[in-house]
Amino acid sequence: MAVRPIRTYGDPVLRLKAKRVAKIDSSIQHLIDDMIDTMRAAPGVGLAANQVGIPLRVAVIEMPEREGVITLINPEIVKRFGERILDEGCLSLPGYVGEIKRSVRVIVKARDRNGKEIRLKGEGLLAQALEHEIDHLDGVLYVDHLESPDKLHKQERPSPEDTQQEEVASEIA
Numbered sequence: 001m002a003v004r005p006i007r008t009y010g011d012p013v014l015r016l017k018a019k020r021v022a023k024i025d026s027s028i029q030h031l032i033d034d035m036i037d038t039m040r041a042a043p044g045v046g047l048a049a050n051q052v053g054i055p056l057r058v059a060v061i062e063m064p065e066r067e068g069v070i071t072l073i074n075p076e077i078v079k080r081f082g083e084r085i086l087d088e089g090c091l092s093l094p095g096y097v098g099e100i101k102r103s104v105r106v107i108v109k110a111r112d113r114n115g116k117e118i119r120l121k122g123e124g125l126l127a128q129a130l131e132h133e134i135d136h137l138d139g140v141l142y143v144d145h146l147e148s149p150d151k152l153h154k155q156e157r158p159s160p161e162d163t164q165q166e167e168v169a170s171e172i173a
């Protein structure tokens with residue numbers, strides 16, 4: 001297991017539509033393990049395979065208040081509910097945060113790392129993370145959802161007494 005470098009804005013691999021995984025073999029298991037290490041080291045709430053340079057439909061999510069890593073292979077959003085405006089960041093665009101619209105709730109189907117079909121209901125931050133990571137797999141970045149350029153902000157350096165701010169901005173990966 002290893003931490004892999006995270007590709008940043010401008011790298012063409014972030015704009016590729018990732019390919020479906022045909023077979024969950026040992027190289028995919030290895031990729032998943034490395035993605036989990038990379039996500040935790042960043043730290044971030046999620047990571048898509050193209051962020052480590054592999055254009056395959058694999059993503060991992062780990063929520064602060066939920067135990068265990070969610071591994072998604074060939075994920076698809078089945079349904080979206082509601083709309084809300086929120087601040088979002090991305091490990092591939094360090095130092096920025098943007099105000100965009102996301103769903104309140106989503107239903108996603110995917111395979112887990114054992115190949116088992118799973119259906120996930122996500123609300124709030126989990127819904128946001130699911131939409132963010134599945135966007136990555138389609139070559140979409142959160143900045144594509146900005147209504148106007150002035151909705152993108154440089155992330156201010158948090159003062160020592162305001163560490164919350166940094167946590168919020170690194171929520172999504």
Ligand code: NI
Binds near residue numbers: 089090092136172173
């Ligand atoms: Ni991201």
